Amino acid sequence: MLALLALLAHAADPAADPIAAVDEAMVVELARTAELSLPEAPPIYLARAHAMLMEQADIEASFGGLLRTRHDPYQVAYVEVHVGTPEFDNTGFGGWQNGFVQASIPKIVTEQGVRLELWRALDRSYKEAVEQFARKSAQFTPPPDYPGDYTLIDPIQVQLDPGPPVDHDALEALAKRLSGALTAEFDGVKLVRGEAFVGAESGVHLMRDTQGFALQRPVAENSLLVVMHARTDDGMLISDHTYLTARSAAELGEPDAIEADIVARAEALAALTKVPALEEEYVGPVLFEETAAADLFRFVLVPQLEGTPDEIPFDSFFGEMGQASAGDVRLGRRVLPLGWEVRDDPLADPTFPGSFAYDSEGTPAQSVTLVEDGIVRTALMSRVPRGDIDGTNGHGRGSLSARAQGRASIVEVSPPKADSAKKMHKKAMALAKSYGHDHYVVVRRLQEPSARMRDEPYAWLSDEEAAQLPRPLAIVKVYADGREEVLRGAQFTQVQRYALRDIAAVGESTTWNYLASMGGAPVDATPTAGLPTRITAPSVLIGELELVPAPGDPRAVPLLSAP
C-alpha cells in the first residue's frame, strides 16, 4: 500500500493526462480493496488492475472494396483478485467466475468515470474469487508436490513511452490496394477470394497491483493479413496468405513491394490450380523447406515449450470439465536430435510487435534457452508456477481476462550444423529408396488455417487438427535427377511430437511471423487476432511422414464466374 501511495504522489495532473487519470483511479480503487471483506472469506493477498488505452483500426477489404473500416479508441480494464495465499488461491480452477473481470474505460477519461468502472469490477472480482476459492478448496486437495498457484516477485516500477499513432488512412489504402491487386486474372485464373484484413492497435498497457507494481509499457501492433483463395476445376480450395506485422503502418514495408509479393504469390496460387492432385498415399521422407519448415516447428515444437500448467479439472453440472496437463510439456524430454538448441528471446528485435521488455505481468523479459542438445531444459513461464521450474522467466502473454500464460515470442531453432542442398538431396533420395520410392517429397508452404477458414469454416476441426499440421499448399515430388513434379491436394496424417527427433538432414534457416491464438488453441478464427510471434528455423528432412489425398468438393465449383 505504501508503494502505491508513494507513486501516486508523482502522478501527473489527471485532468490533462488520461493515462495519469486512469493510473490514479487504479491506485485509489486498488487501495480500497484492502477494505473488501466477507465473513469467513480468505484474505486478499493480491489485487491487480490492467488498463489498455489504445486506438484501434479494424479494416476489411475484399477485391479492392472496403467492407469494414473502423478507427476508434479501444479502452478497456481488466481486474483480478487473488484470495488465499500464493500457495493456494482461487485461480487455475475452472474457466469462468474465477476472479478475472473485464470492464470498460470511458472514451473521455475522467478519474471518477474510471473509478466507477473499477469499483464495480473489483467488487465482482472479489466475490467471484471468494466463491471460486471455496469451490476449489472443496473439490481439490493439493498433492504434496503441488507447486502453488502464483509467484510473487519484487515489485517493479517502469514507465515506457506509448506506441506511435495508428495511421488509419494509410492502412485503409493499403488494404484496398492489396485486395484490389487480387482482382486481376492470373494466367487465366480468377481468385474466388481476395481479402485484406488489418488489425492495428497502439497506445499503452498500464498495470498496477497491491504489491506495488506500476507498469506502463507500449502497445504497437499493425497486423496485415492478405488471404487469397483459388478453386480448382474439381472443387478443391487452395489457400495462401501473407501476414505482415510491424509497430507502425510505415514499418510494414513499401506498398509497391508488398503488392509485388502478393501478386507473385497469387500467380503461384493460380498456377497450382492447374497441377494434378495427389492420388496415392505417400509414406516416406519429407523435406520441409522455407516457411513450411518454420511452420513445422511452430505447430509441433512450440506447444511443447509453453510451460504454464493447465487448469485443474473441476466438477460441474456437465460433469468434469477442464483438462489437466497430459504431458504436452515435459522437462527432460528429447524433442530434437543431439546438438540442437532452441531459444526464445522477447528482446531479440525490439521493432517486432511480439517483442517486449516486460511481460503482461510486469516481469522483465528474459532470453531463455529452452532446448539444449535436443532435450527440453526449461519452459516458457508466467508467474503461474510448475513443480519443475523455479518461478517466472518473463514470458507471461495472452488475454488479460485470464491467468497469463507462458507463451513464445521470438523463437530461434538452431541446429548444430547445416547440410548443403546437395547433401540434403542425397540423403533424402537414400531414405526414399529404402521405402521403395523413386522420389521424395518437399513441402515449402503450409496453408494457414485462419485464412482457409474463410471458406472452409471447420478446416482446423477436422483431419488437420488430428494431424497436428495444416495442409500443404502443394507438395513437390523430387526425383534423383533433381526433376520436380508439383501436386496439390495433400494432407498429413498424425504428425507426432516425436517426428522432430527424426531429422535426417538440415538446411538453411527461414524466419517467419505468425499470429498465435490468444488462448493457446491451434487456430484463432478472427483473422488478425492473436499474439505476434516469430520463429526462425532451418529446413529439415524428416525421416518418415504420411501424406494422403485431400480431394475437393465438386459442388463447390462456382456456377457464376467472377466479373
Place this chain on the structure above:
Amino acid sequence: MSLALILLATSWASPLTDLLQTELDHAMGVFSAQEEKPHYLALAVTDRDSVQVHARGGTVGGSTENHERILDVDLRVGTPELDSTHVLRGFSALEGSSRGQVLLPRDSDKALTTLLRTELDAQYRDHAERIVMIRANQTVKVEEEDGAPDFSARAEPSVAEIPVPPLDIDREGWEARLTELSDRIEESEVVHYGQVSLQVTRLETSFVDSEGSTLVHGAVRARISLQAQSIAEDGDQIQVFMSRDVHDPNTLPDQETLQQWAGELVAHLEALRDAPRATPYSGPVLLLGRASGVFFHEVFGHRVEGHRMKREYEGKTFADYVGKPILPEFIDVFDDPTIAHLEGHDLNGFYAYDDEGMPAMRAPLVEDGVFQGFLMSRTPVEGFPESNGHGRRMAGRAPVARMGNTIIEAAETVDREELRKRLRTFAKDQDLEYGILVEDIEGGFTLTGRTMPNAFNVRASTAYKVFADGRPDELVRGIDLVGTPFVAFSNLRAAGNERDVFNGYCGAESGWVPVSAVAPDLLFERLEFQLKEKGQERPPLLAKPGPDGSSDAEVR
C-alpha cells in the same frame, strides 16, 4: 409489368439497382440452366449508417459511427407450390440453410459484383440441395396440416424510389448533453450503474426481384434512452429504463425534458429499490396503455404471424378461429405499418415497403371481437393466399410475417378513474385486499410452439397494489404477468379512453425489427402474476466512489 412501370423504373433506377438487376438476370439465366431451377430471386442491398453515443459515470463512455452495406439474397428453387424455403420436418430439419450476414463494399462495383456472385453461388447450392431433401421429406412424412403453396403470386411489381433523409447528427453536442444527463443520474448513491444512450440509424435498401420490382426505400430512426440499475438489499436487481424513438433526430426531447427524465428515473429507481417484492397473485388487473400494447404484442401478435400456421411444431392458437369471436365485441385490432405518427409519437413500426418488396398495408386482425386473419408475408397459408405487406427481417435473415404497428381500438371506453374504481370492485368481489395496476413494462416474451406451454410473460417494471378499501396505492416489484391467450382474453372487461404508444424492437426468427403497439388501458377481471427472477448478489461491498474523488474506504 406494365410499360408505364418499366419507363418509370428506367427513369430513376440508381446505378446500384441497375447493377443488381443485371446480376439478378445473369444469375437467373445461369441457375435456370441447371437441373434444379429457381422460380424466384430477390436481391436487397441495405446501407446501414449509424451513430452511437453513450455516457456513463459522468463522462462519454463511447462515441462511434459505423457504415455497412449488407446483402440479402432471397432465392427460391423449385416451384411456387413447393420450393426450397419449405420447412423440413423431423431429423431433416437439422439441415439448416441459414447464412451469416454478408458485407458488401460501397466503393467498388467490381468487388461488389464478385462478392454478390460468390454469395449467389453459395445460396443456389444450398437451395438446390434443400429442395431435393424437401421433396423426400414430403414423401416420407405424413401430409401437412396446411396445404397452401410456398409462395404467393402478386398482381404487379413494386417500383418506387423514396428518398431517405441523410444522417444528420451533432455528435459532439450530444456527447456533452448525454454527459450532463449521466452526471445527474450518477449523483444518486443508489445508482450502481447508469447509462444514457443515443442511437441513430439510417437504413437505405435497394431491392430488385425477378418479377420486375425495383425499389429504393428506407428509414432514419433515432432512440434516446436512459437507464439506471441498482441492487436492493435483498439482491433484487432493479432496473429503470426510459426511452423515446423518433424518425427525425432533430425532434428528440430537449435537454430540459431529458434532465427531468433523469430526475424521474433516479427517483423511480430509489422508490423501486425500497418497494417490497410482491407475491404471486391471481385477481383483477388494470394494464395502462403501454403495458396493454405489449400485452397484445405478446399474447396476440406473435400468434397471428401467418407463417406460423405452416409449421407443424407451432401452436396455431388462432388457426381455426377465423370468423369467430376471440375478444369482447368492443375490441378491434389491426396492424398498419403505413401510420407514421399516432398519439403524439413517431411509430417504430412504420414503413412503406416490407422486406419482400411488398407495399405496406393495413391488416385487419380483429373486428368487433371477431378474428379476421393473419399478418402475411409472401408465404401463403390456407385461406390467405396473398401477402399483406408484413414480410420483415433484420438484414441478413430470411423474411417472415412480423408485426409493424399493432393497434388496439375500443368502441366502448371509460376514463381511468372509472377503470380504477372497477378494479377495486373486482377485488372486493373476489375477496381480495387489492387489485394490481401495471403502469409500465420492460418487454416480454411468448412461447408459440406445442412442446412448451403456449404461454406469455409480460415483464412488469412498474406495478402498484390498488387497495379495495381505498388506501393509497403501493408500489411493488418483482412480479411478471403470465398466462395463456384464451383465458386472458376471456377476462377482458373494459377499455380506457386514452391510448398510449409502446415503441420497441421485437426479436424473432427473422431477427430484430422495430415495432410499435398502440393500446388503451385495459381492465381484466382476472389475470395471474408470477414472481420475477431475483438476483442473489449482495450490493457492492464498498461505497460508491464519490464525485469529489474521495477515496475513503467505507464498508457495508
